[in-house]
Amino acid sequence: MPAQRERILACACELYLETGLPGFSMRKLAKNVGVTAPALYRHYDGKENVLADVVREAYQAYQGYVYRALQASTPIERFFQAGEGYLDFALEHPRWYKIMFSSPERLGMKELPDDIEAMGCGVHQFWIDRVRECMQVGILKEADPLQTALTMWAHAHGMILLYHQGFFPMDREEFQSLFEKSGARMMSGFATSSFAGQLEELYMEDQTVPQV
Amino acid sequence: MPAQRERILACACELYLETGLPGFSMRKLAKNVGVTAPALYRHYDGKENVLADVVREAYQAYQGYVYRALQASTPIERFFQAGEGYLDFALEHPRWYKIMFSSPERLGMKELPDDIEAMGCGVHQFWIDRVRECMQVGILKEADPLQTALTMWAHAHGMILLYHQGFFPMDREEFQSLFEKSGARMMSGFATSSFAGQLEELYMEDQTVPQV
DNA sequence: CAGGCATGTGAACACTGTAAACATAACCTC
């Protein structure tokens, strides 16, 4: 990757993380690089390709948070550490999380590049693998790992998006606790009876039923 | 509500549903209304206020799909009919669904208007009520209705968004079936043992475990 | 040294949201 293209990409990431998608413009990017806007087009074929590379960087950052869980020694540890990494990433880098799951039209393209789409599927595949190995050691009930992983992923994704969009007003710590409890409750539905007991303890602790 | 403002809003909804947010411009809107762009500013104080009204229309359409479930006679029927309405709405009107949950910055504002934020909370509250009455009749285990509703809502929301963004490539029918199974499996974790049995039947039918 | 290539700039085009100045028609009061 040529040096100048790399510099542009670095500035693009910085600009996006600062201003978000609506504030991201080729002219601002050019100014940050120290160059005029048309010069960018020598290195990038349009804004959408710059953004595509930003998305790729986002996935790379994501992997740094989640993949280290693979170093843990048991399936259950790998699962929970990965979940922790997932949440940490989403909360510490909301803009990166958002752009990973942005619709193509929002990035100015009709379809996502194939490799990015594959990265998205890779996220799914990762969770399928975590689920499958938990089934193999008898922590999760035997079932379709794809569906189970999908259910869990969708739950986490939905909670994070609703939180980011301010649908439940609470601070990060409170949300984190809610996220864990909610995840544990959902997981207990998939767990074998022996493991479900341990999970119960997680979310049954302050079982005050508030009136809303 | 003045007649002309109403016409503008109608055209705005039509334009948004056709082109999506990136294709939505005040000049196109003006042309559709049959007027020049600055004329719109006599009736709307800027693009963001037009979009805010479009969001309000989206919520109204949403309610038409979901609230008729309240006519059913038992909590469980109300719950499932509402869920069906929710999914139908999201699949038949993806653009309306998307704009309901769009972040404020995407609509060009720093914060959502209070009434729109309240509508979002209303969606949550509706599900809390459905969950609570299912607990009261002994279909769901006694627990915090807020948390339980949140878990279910986040799951549904996440699945729909991931589907809309093309993360699992399947047609609508296939997704609908997946959605129902996934929802039933999750729900069985919250169900009382007597009710969990019925749910098992829903998602256990074709329990082929495909290799992915 | 000459030529070619990589890389930049400036000007321009078609858009965007929005504001200011101006026009017109409806209506209300004297």
Add this chain to the structure above:
DNA sequence: GAGGTTATGTTTACAGTGTTCACATGCCTG
């Protein structure tokens, strides 16, 4: 009915957007 006010539109204009074209510069190679 005359005059003034108000509602509603248009024209023009400005700043900003993505992008393209024509041109300039400098470096590397033959």
